Amino acid sequence: MIQSIIVFLFILGLTVGSFLNVVAYRSVHGGSIVSGSSKCPHCKHTLRALDLIPIASFLLLRGQCRYCHKKISVRYPLVEAASGLLFLYVGYHWYVVAGSFILSFDSIFYLIFLLFIVSVLLALFITDLVDGLLPNVITLPAIGVAALYKIYLVVFGSITIVGLGVDLLVAFLMAAIFFGLVYFSGERALGGGDVKLAFLIGLFVGWPSILVGLFIGFLTGGLASVMLLLIGKKRFGDTVPLGPFLTIGALSALFWGPQILEFYVKSML
Template sequence: MEYILSLILGLFVGSFINCVVYRVYNKESFLKGRSKCPKCGHKLKVLDLIPVLSFLFLGGKCRYCKEKISIQYPLVEIGTGLLFFSVAYLLQANFLETGFFNLAFLNLLFYFFITTCFVMIFVFDFKWFIIPDGLTFTGIIVTLTYLLSQTFVFDVLSQDILLQRVITAFVVFLFFFALYFFSGGRAMGFGDVKLVILLGLLLGFPKILPALFIAFAIGAIIGIILMLFKKKGIKSEVPFGPFLVLGTFIAMFFGDHIIQWYLSLM
């Protein structure tokens, strides 16, 4: 039951993400005003805003101007829904039994927040090759607050691990800054350099290693595929942020397993 609720919540958060990403890119306020069709500007009714279902019932077209709606909308909604479902499942969320005022529920909320952040970064960087600073900094501040509360309020994270997370964030930042600097910005954008601070805080050492490995591996594979199909030249950029958040999401939940598996091979 909790997992189904998380899935439904994720669908609505996905819809919210679509809206926020569009409005932030167009420099509109994302709190004020109703959602409208990007083509004809017609204000959307509640019926037009139901995740996935609206898209299906309207046949992927705007109710008013019949302009095609981007497949991005339902994909982000379904993707976020499935990610929320996975998070609830992996954290074994059972808030209907244990209630909402406990550490386990706080953890769940935190991972929902991080997932939301990651999906926004994914969409933004995938579409426009930028990672908004506001998004990265909000992620860093919330994560630091979460870690500090884990250490000093709930006493479930030792001060050593807290310090280790901060050092990890600093070291990966330096590593990525060097990559950025010595490649003249060709290897990655500065947005990625700032993003890894958040990823270092979330994962710490050694979990950051499988995250970066997965990111570089997927990036390389996608890069080669694009070159083979001559869609992109060697010089043109492939956004790196989507791979970084994907690698981090996997490492957050499976990092320990991946490291153990790797060590067992040696």
């Protein structure tokens, strides 16, 4: 049973990844996210179902558009693969770590919420890395969904109202920290999008896992900046967007927050 669920989630993830490519592109460059057919960005030829099979189409077409033979960015199959693997891991986490493989409404809602959050984070990872933007059209609805899910948890007794209050406090603190960073640092690579992303992450990660999220976010961001300096891709004083690293921190906190904290506390003693 669980094997078939995980295989299903992997295939679902590949398909969602293909959709996330569209979301990431259109949320920055315009166009309706939910309707309209996909077109080649070069020749604008409408793509058919056969051109849109996750990963397989890219491989069969050897990375070229079927119509104009211009190169297709390797980003598209990479995002599809990442999404497939993330969905697969969410299935595993849901089954083993969260131990909620009882087909109740609560556990199914939890699974759907995890898949939703992972998709949002992946979409924002792409938009910030590729275009340096964290579009409101993604962050604001995601904050709405996360808030609704938390309210559902309170109404059905999975968390207390105090627990929700703490999560909200964490969210506002995160937003305040990033507002401060944007305001006082004058960093070109930081903006209002980071404040909203920080709020979203604070809300769904909550206390104390948010500490792991922040730590991993700043650590990976710092390491990546140093690497880019060393290989000469960036010069000192150039900016690197923080959003992609915040999403990596958020995913780590979501999947391994309690374990990483426990490891840290134990190694301190």
